[in-house]
Amino acid sequence: MSFLIDIREELDGQVQEQLRKFRLECAGTSYRGWYRIQAAIAKARDLTIYHDKIENFIMPNLFDENGDAIAWYHWRDPQQVQVNMIKRNLQISSKGSRKRGRVTPTRLKMLMKEILNYRIEQYLNPQTDMEKLKIMCIVGGSGCGKTLASLHLKYHKEANVICSFTTRPPRPTEVEGRDHHFIDIVPDKTELIAYAHFGGYYYYATKWQVFGPCTVYVIDEKGLENLRNDFGEVYDIHTVLIKRDKALRRKSGIDETRLRRDERRNLNDEDYDYVIVNNGKKAELFKEIERIYEEIKNK
Ligand SMILES: Nc1ncnc2c1ncn2[C@@H]1O[C@H](COP(=O)(O)OP(=O)(O)OP(=O)(O)O)[C@@H](O)[C@H]1O
Numbered sequence: 574m575s576f577l578i579d580i581r582e583e584l585d586g587q588v589q590e591q592l593r594k595f596r597l598e599c600a601g602t603s604y605r606g607w608y609r610i611q612a613a614i615a616k617a618r619d620l621t622i623y624h625d626k627i628e629n630f631i632m633p634n635l636f637d638e639n640g641d642a643i644a645w646y647h648w649r650d651p652q653q654v655q656v657n658m659i660k661r662n663l664q665i666s667s668k669g670s671r672k673r674g675r676v677t678p679t680r681l682k683m684l685m686k687e688i689l690n691y692r693i694e695q696y697l698n699p700q701t702d703m704e705k706l707k708i709m710c711i712v713g714g715s716g717c718g719k720t721l722a723s724l725h726l727k728y729h730k731e732a733n734v735i736c737s738f739t740t741r742p743p744r745p746t747e748v749e750g751r752d753h754h755f756i757d758i759v760p761d762k763t764e765l766i767a768y769a770h771f772g773g774y775y776y777y778a779t780k781w782q783v784f785g786p787c788t789v790y791v792i793d794e795k796g797l798e799n800l801r802n803d804f805g806e807v808y809d810i811h812t813v814l815i816k817r818d819k820a821l822r823r824k825s826g827i828d829e830t831r832l833r834r835d836e837r838r839n840l841n842d843e844d845y846d847y848v849i850v851n852n853g854k855k856a857e858l859f860k861e862i863e864r865i866y867e868e869i870k871n872k
Pocket residue numbers: 713714715716717718719720721722825851852853854855856858
């Protein structure tokens with residue numbers, strides 16, 4: 574659940590101007606500048622999702638066509654978060670002689686403006702070099718357990734798992750948001766981290782899908798190579814290869830064509846940071862992937 578407030582009129586003209594200039598400069602230079610903004614936004618977004626600090630509920634996350642910031646904030650449980658937010662507002666705004674009182678919509682809006690200005694200031698003058706965002710890429714043959722492992726991290730470790738977009742219509746067993754996001758548009762390539770065209774359909778993942786302490790991405794080896802070439806400097810990329818015996822894969826219903834196709838793939842242990850041999854129980858796979866995820870996250 575997300576909620577948009579249009580605060581363009583509320584924002585200080587000077588701040589808007591500064592922000593616009595900064596964005597233009599970033600767009601004009603390299604990924605570094607762009608990356609800095611993305612990292613800040615991603616960090617804020619992550620905090621937004623996992624914490625309930627008022628400063629984290631609002632940020633210059635969306636921009637209109639003139640480059641003006643539009644505030645955005647996101648919450649899980651709107652009611653509870655609203656309660657927390659108001660409580661927090663009271664704490665923040667009741668400094669010194671200020672009277673504690675009811676938080677009116679105007680007061681709330683003023684507070685948000687204050688916070689937003691503060692956050693913009695932080696983006697414009699970053700104190701330290703931001704850390705690179707981490708991406709854990711999971712690679713492996715058909716039916717090796719990549720989806721299983723990534724969904725485990727999503728549901729048991731609250732990992733940010735990239736669900737790619739595709740213009741292909743869903744197959745009967747596929748679920749929106751689990752297998753892919755089914756969509757009929759392709760954004761500008763500058764918005765994407767990965768991009769593929771198979772059988773007349775597009776598959777892609779966007780830059781804004783990378784956020785949080787460690788993003789998990791199931792990708793094929795060609796996609797990984799492209800990602801490394803294009804974004805090796807921008808993201809901190811870690812790789813995991815999952816392997817599973819052919820007989821076991823055949824048993825779980827992977828068809829012969831896919832198994833044969835896999836034989837021609839170039840999947841070598843030494844090209845990957847971690848290798849998981851998934852020939853045992855699912856629980857073993859989960860334990861191993863969790864361990865690797867934690868290790869990368871805490872690096
Ligand atoms: N250790 C395991 N024990 C039992 N079943 C497993 C194990 N690992 C994977 N499977 C099963 O194998 C099948 C394929 O797994 P999964 O869909 O995760 O593979 P994948 O690598 O994502 O495949 P694809 O390349 O088709 O996307 C699933 O039915 C899954 O439940």
